[in-house]
Structures are given as C-alpha cells and as structure tokens.
Amino acid sequence: MWIADMDFPSPPPIIEAIRQRVEHGIFGYAQPLASTIESVVAMLEERHQWKIDPSWIVWLPGLVIGLNVAARACAEPGEEILHFTPSLPPIIDAPTNGDRISRTVPLVLDSKNNSWEIDWAALEAAVTPSTRGLFLCHPHNPIGRVWRRDELNLIGEFCLRNKLYLCSDEVHCDLILDPALTHCPAGMLDSRLANRTITLISPSKTYNLAGLGTSLAIIPNDALRGRFVRAMSGVAAVTDPIGYVACEAAYRDCEPWRKELVGYLRSNRDYLVKLAHTELPMIKIEAPIEATYLAWLNVRELRLRNPAAHFIKHGVALNDGTPFGAPKGEYVRLNFACSRATLTEGLNRLKSAISSL
Numbered sequence: 001m002w003i004a005d006m007d008f009p010s011p012p013p014i015i016e017a018i019r020q021r022v023e024h025g026i027f028g029y030a031q032p033l034a035s036t037i038e039s040v041v042a043m044l045e046e047r048h049q050w051k052i053d054p055s056w057i058v059w060l061p062g063l064v065i066g067l068n069v070a071a072r073a074c075a076e077p078g079e080e081i082l083h084f085t086p087s088l089p090p091i092i093d094a095p096t097n098g099d100r101i102s103r104t105v106p107l108v109l110d111s112k113n114n115s116w117e118i119d120w121a122a123l124e125a126a127v128t129p130s131t132r133g134l135f136l137c138h139p140h141n142p143i144g145r146v147w148r149r150d151e152l153n154l155i156g157e158f159c160l161r162n163k164l165y166l167c168s169d170e171v172h173c174d175l176i177l178d179p180a181l182t183h184c185p186a187g188m189l190d191s192r193l194a195n196r197t198i199t200l201i202s203p204s205k206t207y208n209l210a211g212l213g214t215s216l217a218i219i220p221n222d223a224l225r226g227r228f229v230r231a232m233s234g235v236a237a238v239t240d241p242i243g244y245v246a247c248e249a250a251y252r253d254c255e256p257w258r259k260e261l262v263g264y265l266r267s268n269r270d271y272l273v274k275l276a277h278t279e280l281p282m283i284k285i286e287a288p289i290e291a292t293y294l295a296w297l298n299v300r301e302l303r304l305r306n307p308a309a310h311f312i313k314h315g316v317a318l319n320d321g322t323p324f325g326a327p328k329g330e331y332v333r334l335n336f337a338c339s340r341a342t343l344t345e346g347l348n349r350l351k352s353a354i355s356s357l
C-alpha cells in the first residue's frame with residue numbers, strides 16, 4: 001500500500017488499443033499521431049475547460065523527468081526553487097539534482113478547520129534575490145488537497161510579483177473525490193501567469209499506466225518551452241509507440257470507466273476514514289482527502305522511531321513520511337487504490353501492528 005499506482009487493471013479500451021498496436025508488429029521510433037494530440041486537447045477542454053494550442057505540448061517519458069527538466073529550465077545552477085512540504089520527494093529533490101537549490105515552505109495544519117493551508121507569510125519570507133520558481137503539486141500529494149481558485153490566484157499573484165516560474169504538477173487532477181470540488185488548471189488562470197507556467201499531466205495515475213511513462217508538459221510561452229526542450233535535449237525523449245496509443249485511448253475512450261473509478265476510490269476513502277476513526281484511534285487523518293488515492297496518516301502517538309519499518313514487519317507496506325519532509329516517526333502514507341478486501345486486510349494488519357506495541 002505504498003507506491004502510487006493502483007491494483008486495478010487499466011480500462012478495456014486501453015488494453016484493446018494496445019493489443020491492436022502490438023498486432024501491427026513494428027515497434028520502431030514513434031511520434032504521436034494527430035489523433036493522439038487531439039485526444040489531449042479535447043480532454044483538457046471538455047473536462048477542465050482549458051483550451052490549449054497543440055504547439056504548447058512537450059511529450060515526456062515520465063513526470064519525475066519533467067520535474068527535473070523544469071528545474072533546469074526555470075533556474076540556473078545555484079538559483080532557488082520553492083516547494084511546499086509535505087511533498088512528493090522528487091519535487092523536493094529535482095532542483096538539487098541539477099545543482100539548483102530547493103527551498104522548503106511547510107504547509108500548516110489548521111486544526112480548527114481540519115485543513116492544510118499555505119502559510120502566506122512564510123512563502124513571502126522564503127523568497128530571496130536568487131528565487132526563480134515555485135513547484136506546486138495540484139492536487140497535492142501526499143495530503144490530497146485540491147487548491148481552490150482563490151488560492152491559485154494568490155499563488156499566481158505571488159509568482160508574478162516575484163517574477164517566478166510556476167511548475168504545476170497536475171498528474172492527480174482527474175482523481176478528485178469530493179464531488180463539490182473541481183480542478184482548475186494553473187495554466188488557464190491568467191494569461192500573464194500562463195506565460196510563466198509549466199503544467200505537467202499524464203494518464204499514468206488515473207488509468208494505471210505509470211509503467212509506460214508517457215506524460216506531457218504544457219508550456220504556452222515559446223521562450224520558456226524552448227528552454228525546457230533544450231534542457232531535455234539529448235537526455236530524455238519519448239519514442240514509445242505503446243505509450244502514445246494508451247494515452248490516446250485513455251483520454252478519448254475511458255470517461256465512464258474514470259467516473260466509476262473515482263466512485264470506488266471515494267467509497268474506499270470513506271471506509272478508510274471511518275475505520276481509522278473507530279478502530280485505529282492512534283492513527284489520525286487530520287484533513288479531508290479531497291483527491292488522489294493516498295492518505296497521509298499521522299502516527300505520532302505511536303512513538304515509533306520508524307513506523308513504516310514496524311508496519312512492514314506486520315505485513316503492510318506504507319511509505320515512510322520522512323522523505324516527504326515530515327519529522328521522523330510522525331507520518332506514513334497509505335495507498336487505498338486497491339480492492340475493498342485488500343484495504344480491509346491492510347487495516348487489520350495495521351491494527352495488529354499497533355496492538356503488538
């Protein structure tokens with residue numbers, strides 16, 4: 001119940017599209033077909049009301065690669081990029097991988113409203129003359145937070161005021177569990193901000209295609225896109241014929257499947273939250289899981305030096321929260337994109353791991 005992929009097979013239209021492509025039998029270098037690009041453009045417009053120009057798309061062989069390329073495109077060596085913690089570890093690491101500096105701005109838990117919030121004063125205070133960018137995870141892994149339009153507007157104003165680039169990782173945007181919420185792509189907020197924005201998307205999480213890697217950066221500004229393409233030139237290229245075909249079928253043919261998936265994940269989330277509350281009172285889910293299939297569990301009360309190591313001894317593998325920027329021993333991340341039976345079994349094992357203490 002750790003790495004962020006699902007136990008579910010991909011939707012039948014994707015499997016069928018891949019089968020047909022395999023039967024073609026020729027697997028040389030590939031480029032996306034016009035129909036593949038059309039499926040991305042149509043999905044963004046229909047699902048998120050974001051009208052993009054196809055020329056803004058840069059294909060990527062994975063989103064972690066996209067994050068690392070974005071760090072190199074936004075800042076020079078020695079310059080700084082901000083991110084919010086707790087955070088997906090590759091967001092924290094991408095700047096330093098390329099000799100840029102990664103600067104952390106912790107999110108704060110508003111326990112009155114049960115919500116993780118941006119500390120706007122801390123964000124302003126983190127800016128130095130060398131700051132060039134902000135990496136946003138939207139929706140945010142691991143806390144499952146959907147950033148609202150008013151928050152995004154403030155983030156946009158902050159970036160414009162400080163002349164920062166915004167890299168918005170939106171890979172979880174089609175997994176919003178709260179029916180009252182919608183995803184607002186950062187790149188469509190305001191044309192001035194769009195000129196400073198790199199948006200990362202992929203069918204990988206929603207349709208369980210992470211092993212194929214095929215992903216996209218959407219970069220409206222020609223100069224920024226040029227820098228991004230130069231930064232990946234000769235280092236990362238997508239030529240995977242199967243990945244393109246899977247991406248096209250995912251975005252064009254799988255909307256009923258996606259809706260059903262979101263319903264199943266929502267009911268797993270509700271079950272997890274209820275059970276954690278009634279049966280695992282020493283584990284706290286501190287805020288609503290609005291999106292993703294990941295739960296950020298506060299296990300501080302267990303007073304374990306390494307909770308993930310303890311849980312795995314009892315047969316349940318969770319992520320240790322420390323690489324996400326959490327204090328040692330305080331948090332673990334649980335993936336609930338599995339059958340209800342597996343989730344129940346995992347929670348039973350967590351329960352016995354706790355009773356053994």
Ligand SMILES: Cc1ncc(COP(=O)(O)O)c(C=O)c1O
Pocket residue numbers: 004061062063064065088137141169171172202204210213215
């Ligand atoms: C927000 C986010 N970005 C990127 C990734 C990884 O993407 P990829 O496997 O395409 O490198 C993940 C995986 O969990 C993720 O949650």
